[in-house]
Amino acid sequence: MANCRNxxxxxxxxxxxCGKCGTAVPVAQASAGAPTAAAPxxxxxKACSPVLALxxxxxxxxxxxxxxxxxxxxxVILVVSLLLWIxxxxxxxxxxxxxxxxxTPIVILYEVLFAIDAMLVAKRLASGQAVSAWKFF
Numbered sequence: 001m002a003n004c005r006n007x008x009x010x011x012x013x014x015x016x017x018c019g020k021c022g023t024a025v026p027v028a029q030a031s032a033g034a035p036t037a038a039a040p041x042x043x044x045x046k047a048c049s050p051v052l053a054l055x056x057x058x059x060x061x062x063x064x065x066x067x068x069x070x071x072x073x074x075x076v077i078l079v080v081s082l083l084l085w086i087x088x089x090x091x092x093x094x095x096x097x098x099x100x101x102x103x104t105p106i107v108i109l110y111e112v113l114f115a116i117d118a119m120l121v122a123k124r125l126a127s128g129q130a131v132s133a134w135k136f137f
Contacts, residue, residue, distance in 0.1 A: 043069045043135075045128040053122035057115025064118025068125060073134050077114050084110060 002011045004018040004025070011018060015025055048068050057064030062078030065071075084107045092100025120137050 039130070041133055042130045043125065043133060044130050046125050048122045048125050050119045050122040050126060054115050054119035057118040058111065061111045061114045064115055064122070068118060068122045070121065070133055070135070081107075081111060081114075 002013075002025070003009065004011055004021060004023055006023040007018060007021040009018060009020040011025060017024055046069070053064040053068050055064075056067050060078065061081030062074045062076070065074030065077055067074075088100055088103045088107050091103055092098075117137055121131055121135055124131050124135075
């Protein structure tokens with residue numbers, strides 16, 4: 001909560017004048033603490049669970065991003081994840097399983113990194129920060 005710069009009394013959020021002395025409150029001070037709309041290309045602060053974002057990201061890459069509102073980023077991660085798993089299975093079949101032993105850890109690392117990304121971005125959103133639609137970590 002902000003205070004009047006003239007008399008020091010507490011100002012309610014969004015006040016344009018002090019209720020005690022009538023001094024005009026600067027615009028920056030009047031908007032302090034008041035929720036602001038997110039700029040274009042940004043995702044505004046919202047209530048979302050970082051744990052749920054992490055779990056969804058672990059289940060399948062991109063689901064955590066879709067949950068927190070990073071729609072295009074989530075779709076791209078989801079499609080790439082699906083293609084990686086398909087490639088992993090085909091590569092594993094063609095090499096009698098040896099290729100899958102090499103490639104599967106890479107795919108799992110990809111999934112885990114983006115699950116962590118979803119969790120960290122969800123923490124930012126839950127704490128009141130606006131983030132870019134393509135914000136990583």
